[in-house]
Amino acid sequence: RKEVEQDPGPFNVPEGATVAFNCTYSNSASQSFFWYRQDCRKEPKLLMSVYSSGNEDGRFTAQLNRASQYISLLIRDSKLSDSATYLCVVNRDNYGQNFVFGPGTRLSVLP
């Protein structure tokens, strides 16, 4: 089993749609979780951290289920500018900043 797995995608959705991405991780000791977005051939950029209680930032909502080792990202009212690849990132252990990246899910928002 891979350390971090994501929906394979791509997701093609119309503007205004709600889209959800799923991510599972294998290491039950993982403590920190993030969603990054990456535009084509550019550097990944932090979208949001994922907290135990779930958190929201505008149109974006992240949820964490430790028991199922599952993270989700919900995008409401999607915009053309949301088109990107979304990366799930999990820390590997309790030491340092050793992160593992999921393969990413590509989103295309269509006019």
Next chain:
Amino acid sequence: EAQVTQNPRYLITVTGKKLTVTCSQNMNHEYMSWYRQDPGLGLRQIYYSMNVEVTDKGDVPEGYKVSRKEKRNFPLILESPSPNQTSLYFCASSLTPLRGRYSPLHFGNGTRLTVT
């Protein structure tokens, strides 16, 4: 402006010719790391550094070297590049977390390396 700067952005070289990709950050971050990104494989960590003179191997360290003589700089060295090192490389940095919390990574804008 707070940033991570990589150079060069693009590099084409030949097998066996030593090269260095530089990385510098101006945020006083303790932690720095190098990743390579390949289609279908995602981002994989090459080396990381927790602080000056402290470096460790990531998942794919073979064929690479790093050094951390100063806090702001973390160069990636390919002593004898081979075609399988053709990839998109990213440098990243972050603060060292306190009390078990973790700090997100800040990435440079990437170096596209082609080895022929």
